[in-house]
Amino acid sequence: MRVAIIGAGPTGFYAADHLLNHLEVVVEVDMFDRLPTPYGLVRLGVAPDHQKIKFVTNAFDKVAASSRFRFYGGVDFGKDVTLADLRAHYHQIVYCTGAQTDRRMGIPGEDLSGSHPATEFVAWYNGHPDYRDCAFDLSQESVAVVGVGNVAVDVVRILCRTPEELATTDIADYALEALRKSRVKEVYLLGRRGPAQAAFTNPEVKELGELADADITAIPQEIELDPLSRAAVERSQDRATLKKVEILRQYARRAPTGKSRRLVLRFLVSPVELIVDDAGRVAAMRLVRNELYATSTGALQPRATDRFEELPVGLVFRSVGYRGVPLPGVPFNESWGVILNDKGRVLDPATKQPVVGEYTAGWIKRGPTGVIGTNKPDAAETVECMFEDLARGAVLEPARPDAAAAEALVRQRQPSYVSYADWLKLNAIEVARGRAQGRPRVKLTSVEEMLAALGR
Amino acid sequence: MNIANILARKGSMAVTVLPEQSIREALALLALHNIGALVAVQGEHPVGILSERDIVREAARNEGFLARTVADLMTRNVITGQPHDDLLTVAHTMTERRIRHLPVVDQDRLIGMVSIGDVVKAQRDHYQGEVDTLQTQLLAGEGGLAH
Numbered sequence: 001m002r003v004a005i006i007g008a009g010p011t012g013f014y015a016a017d018h019l020l021n022h023l024e025v026v027v028e029v030d031m032f033d034r035l036p037t038p039y040g041l042v043r044l045g046v047a048p049d050h051q052k053i054k055f056v057t058n059a060f061d062k063v064a065a066s067s068r069f070r071f072y073g074g075v076d077f078g079k080d081v082t083l084a085d086l087r088a089h090y091h092q093i094v095y096c097t098g099a100q101t102d103r104r105m106g107i108p109g110e111d112l113s114g115s116h117p118a119t120e121f122v123a124w125y126n127g128h129p130d131y132r133d134c135a136f137d138l139s140q141e142s143v144a145v146v147g148v149g150n151v152a153v154d155v156v157r158i159l160c161r162t163p164e165e166l167a168t169t170d171i172a173d174y175a176l177e178a179l180r181k182s183r184v185k186e187v188y189l190l191g192r193r194g195p196a197q198a199a200f201t202n203p204e205v206k207e208l209g210e211l212a213d214a215d216i217t218a219i220p221q222e223i224e225l226d227p228l229s230r231a232a233v234e235r236s237q238d239r240a241t242l243k244k245v246e247i248l249r250q251y252a253r254r255a256p257t258g259k260s261r262r263l264v265l266r267f268l269v270s271p272v273e274l275i276v277d278d279a280g281r282v283a284a285m286r287l288v289r290n291e292l293y294a295t296s297t298g299a300l301q302p303r304a305t306d307r308f309e310e311l312p313v314g315l316v317f318r319s320v321g322y323r324g325v326p327l328p329g330v331p332f333n334e335s336w337g338v339i340l341n342d343k344g345r346v347l348d349p350a351t352k353q354p355v356v357g358e359y360t361a362g363w364i365k366r367g368p369t370g371v372i373g374t375n376k377p378d379a380a381e382t383v384e385c386m387f388e389d390l391a392r393g394a395v396l397e398p399a400r401p402d403a404a405a406a407e408a409l410v411r412q413r414q415p416s417y418v419s420y421a422d423w424l425k426l427n428a429i430e431v432a433r434g435r436a437q438g439r440p441r442v443k444l445t446s447v448e449e450m451l452a453a454l455g456r
Numbered sequence: 457m458n459i460a461n462i463l464a465r466k467g468s469m470a471v472t473v474l475p476e477q478s479i480r481e482a483l484a485l486l487a488l489h490n491i492g493a494l495v496a497v498q499g500e501h502p503v504g505i506l507s508e509r510d511i512v513r514e515a516a517r518n519e520g521f522l523a524r525t526v527a528d529l530m531t532r533n534v535i536t537g538q539p540h541d542d543l544l545t546v547a548h549t550m551t552e553r554r555i556r557h558l559p560v561v562d563q564d565r566l567i568g569m570v571s572i573g574d575v576v577k578a579q580r581d582h583y584q585g586e587v588d589t590l591q592t593q594l595l596a597g598e599g600g601l602a603h
Contacts, residue, residue: 338464343467372589
């Protein structure tokens with residue numbers, strides 16, 4: 001059986017792994033990505049100072065080493081190859097394209113100059129070819145990051161790191177240079193709920209307290225648990241949450257030690273408006289204080305009060321959630337921002353019955369949640385459906401189901417595609433460039449640069 | 457992880473029934489969809505939940521149970537979830553209050569249903585994913601030292 005996987009992120013590799021290792025069915029996998037490089041957010045999302053997390057790519061390389069696996073990098077689904085093309089060459093197609101866009105805050109001033117999606121900043125410092133030319137005004141002294149998920153925490157950490165700390169990572173060279181000149185002094189991390197509901201993990205929050213040249217602080221009144229949160233924590237006796245609150249209490253008690261930057265953790269506040277200056281830029285953020293209420297399941301949600309405050313900030317990053325982007329010709333579920341699916345089987349919107357031969361896995365299937373490894377059981381569920389359908393004979397009937405025909409098609413549509421062997425060459429070049437500087441790698445950050453390095 | 461993440465990968469909406477429908481009709485729906493509970497609705501607003509348990513209990517004491525109505529047997533005062541409710545709290549509430557099916561509403565409108573099985577599976581996958589990620593990092597760290 002021949003399968004096309006769209007998207008070379010962790011989920012794509014987990015799906016490929018499950019498919020290639022089936023004991024009875026011999027599967028061939030062709031993996032497509034619109035970028036020349038594989039690994040998706042492991043390369044372009046995971047923070048450069050978290051290299052250990054990136055070790056997971058070793059497992060992906062093992063999957064790619066299979067003789068039944070091919071990588072077509074730099075091939076855009078919907079543009080270079082269409083759904084009709086794939087249906088003519090594969091028995092099954094799996095979409096693993098992730099959650100590529102950020103949710104909006106929906107407040108006045110959101111689009112002012114100086115207000116950005118956090119993901120743009122992340123893609124920029126990680127050397128994403130589409131974002132290398134972004135510019136962020138790091139001459140501002142005060143920055144607010146809205147949200148307390150892992151992206152928000154990454155952003156504040158990178159903003160607070162010293163050039164020396166960053167210089168040992170694989171952060172994009174241009175970003176390192178820009179951050180070297182950063183004049184940022186105050187960084188605010190803003191959570192709409194309380195400390196007990198914050199999405200960040202304990203290792204993440206501990207790391208924020210150990211930055212070389214940034215003092216961390218929090219506001220004691222915002223760290224003290226409200227009665228509802230206290231009751232919830234006592235009822236569940238969830239040790240991780242108890243520990244988290246204890247760490248935050250310590251931060252609130254810490255005296256400044258004279259470091260050049262200050263990181264302020266704020267809770268129970270939501271931005272309601274970005275205030276403009278004479279030059280049309282962000283000058284401040286108007287915040288409303290929240291209180292918590294319990295929904296009927298006991299989950300605690302924020303509710304605005306009538307108390308407001310103004311926070312003078314010149315740069316704003318929003319990280320309030322992500323959603324998937326519809327793929328051309330693939331049914332989409334607008335409510336959840338995912339491909340319309342049942343356990344990974346793509347559904348016809350009219351009949352709610354499975355579309356033969358089309359599947360989905362990962363964030364574009366369930367929404368952006370969990371750690372990298374969460375996509376492994378998720379991909380396994382989808383692959384199980386794929387083999388069930390194969391056993392029932394419910395697969396596509398491609399006219400040209402062979403590897404050579406697929407390769408000829410790709411070569412014709414996108415002659416400068418990048419194979420896995422090509423990627424391994426690029427990888428070796430990046431690692432060699434890094435070795436000279438004592439860094440894990442120095443990334444190639446434009447498609448032209450990559451193709452030139454491959455002698456094209 | 458929250459309720460929305462479960463609903464996102466469930467193709468089907470909650471299966472609904474009207475309070476005035478008969479238990480006979482309700483049973484046919486349960487069998488047809490191979491599920492354990494129906495949401496009784498008025499318009500899009502949930503007014504009760506009818507589980508297989510409710511029917512079994514009635515069947516044990518009244519052989520004419522098939523002719524009764526959903527309204528007769530359903531549980532009113534339904535506990536409902538909202539898309540942003542976190543799974544840890546939802547799992548806790550469902551286990552403590554012995555709820556197997558949780559209708560999900562958005563601004564009072566029924567938008568889906570999650571079962572305790574859905575919640576347990578989502579949590580298992582979540583923990584399994586964390587363990588896997590940690591293991592990969594540990595193993596890779598060791599490999600790194602060996603070089």
